[in-house]
Amino acid sequence: MVVYRYNGRSIEGAIKKGTIDASTKAQAIQKLRDMKINPREVEESKSLLHKELSIGQKVKNQDFVIYTRQFATLIRAGVSIVESTRILADQTRSKSLKKALNNVEEDVRTGLTFSDSAAKYPNVFPAVFVNMIRAGEATGNLDTSLDRLAMSLEKQFAIKKKVQSTLTYPVILLILTFGVAGFLMLTIVPQFVTMFNDMGAELPAITKFVMSLSEFLQSSWFIILPVIFIGVGLFMWLYKNNEKFHFGVTYAIMRMPVFGQLVQKSSIARVTRTLSSLFSSSVPILQALTIVEKVSGNPVVGKVLLEAKRSLEKGSTLTAPLQASWIFPPLVTQMTLIGEQTGSLDYMLEKVAVFYEDEVDRTVDTLKSLIEPLMILFLAFVVGGIVMAIMIPMFSLYEQM
Numbered sequence: 001m002v003v004y005r006y007n008g009r010s011i012e013g014a015i016k017k018g019t020i021d022a023s024t025k026a027q028a029i030q031k032l033r034d035m036k037i038n039p040r041e042v043e044e045s046k047s048l049l050h051k052e053l054s055i056g057q058k059v060k061n062q063d064f065v066i067y068t069r070q071f072a073t074l075i076r077a078g079v080s081i082v083e084s085t086r087i088l089a090d091q092t093r094s095k096s097l098k099k100a101l102n103n104v105e106e107d108v109r110t111g112l113t114f115s116d117s118a119a120k121y122p123n124v125f126p127a128v129f130v131n132m133i134r135a136g137e138a139t140g141n142l143d144t145s146l147d148r149l150a151m152s153l154e155k156q157f158a159i160k161k162k163v164q165s166t167l168t169y170p171v172i173l174l175i176l177t178f179g180v181a182g183f184l185m186l187t188i189v190p191q192f193v194t195m196f197n198d199m200g201a202e203l204p205a206i207t208k209f210v211m212s213l214s215e216f217l218q219s220s221w222f223i224i225l226p227v228i229f230i231g232v233g234l235f236m237w238l239y240k241n242n243e244k245f246h247f248g249v250t251y252a253i254m255r256m257p258v259f260g261q262l263v264q265k266s267s268i269a270r271v272t273r274t275l276s277s278l279f280s281s282s283v284p285i286l287q288a289l290t291i292v293e294k295v296s297g298n299p300v301v302g303k304v305l306l307e308a309k310r311s312l313e314k315g316s317t318l319t320a321p322l323q324a325s326w327i328f329p330p331l332v333t334q335m336t337l338i339g340e341q342t343g344s345l346d347y348m349l350e351k352v353a354v355f356y357e358d359e360v361d362r363t364v365d366t367l368k369s370l371i372e373p374l375m376i377l378f379l380a381f382v383v384g385g386i387v388m389a390i391m392i393p394m395f396s397l398y399e400q401m
Contacts, residue, residue, distance in 0.1 A: 004028040008039040063094040072146035135281040173375040189214040210389035273353035279346035
């Protein structure tokens with residue numbers, strides 16, 4: 001619901017001012033007339049007190065994927081849009097989605113299309129969802145469009161979770177490694193430093209290095225920790241709010257030998273799967289590229305898609321900008337070219353999506369089998385190095401005794 005401010009006169013001629021809740025401006029005017037008020041001005045309220053802040057919050061991917069699949073199932077079973085929306089609003093755990101669905105249900109009951117109502121809540125319903133629903137409403141194939149959309153979102157969600165799980169494991173183990181190393185350097189090593197100094201023993205180079213590092217950490221930890229937290233916070237802020245920084249970090253990650261290929265393949269799978277779904281639902285190609293460029297989640301890939309859109313606007317082909325970019329391998333560009341030439345671009349892109357989704361699965365499995373032993377070796381190297389730095393002079397002292 002939207003809050004509107006109004007200014008008008010009653011049938012007795014008295015001036016009336018206030019606010020009224022309605023889904024659209026036309027509905028607000030009708031409500032005022034039903035209240036025997038002749039409106040002169042009706043404008044949406046800009047006051048923060050009247051904003052539905054919860055609808056501005058994004059819905060979790062998992063909640064939205066579940067909602068889309070349930071919506072597709074209900075529509076396929078012959079349940080009306082209004083009834084489906086009401087049922088799913090009652091079932092969902094997301095407060096933002098629940099409130100948005102309640103408003104959409106009221107809009108649809110008053111004659112507004114589902115897609116137009118959903119478009120009012122861009123943080124809840126992504127552009128891909130709205131445009132595929134709109135295409136399904138126009139062609140009368142809403143159930144088919146929803147099935148494609150649900151499958152596309154499910155595939156994307158599964159790939160995203162796999163990539164996240166693969167990248168999360170080494171990060172956690174890395175943090176654990178430095179945590180254990182820091183504990184040893186700050187609590188255990190200083191005890192041996194005092195003992196070695198009292199004995200006046202000749203220490204090997206590795207022990208001297210560990211002792212010096214331990215002393216530095218003890219004297220500077222109150223400076224190092226804030227610097228680390230500030231650095232991480234600044235990095236996250238720049239990554240979210242600075243487009244050039246976000247682009248540079250993403251580009252650097254995609255150029256990495258192993259993880260870069262995983263991110264590249266997952267991005268290709270996401271883009272081709274979404275484009276295929278949009279084309280299959282009869283969404284115009286320029287509009288589809290605009291949507292995918294915004295929802296790709298990868299600014300490096302998004303830049304190439306923007307160039308592809310400009311190429312099409314100039315009368316060129318979709319394939320040319322893809323061929324000029326290192327991001328899209330020959331398989332993608334060749335399949336895209338064949339699709340353009342034969343008029344089966346949606347089918348070809350779907351095949352590319354399936355191929356790269358399988359590639360992501362294989363890459364994830366390979367990485368998981370390699371990362372675990374490598375990270376364990378790294379943990380053993382760091383912690384074992386500290387232990388060795390302490391034990392080597394201890395053995396020398398025992399031999400002298």
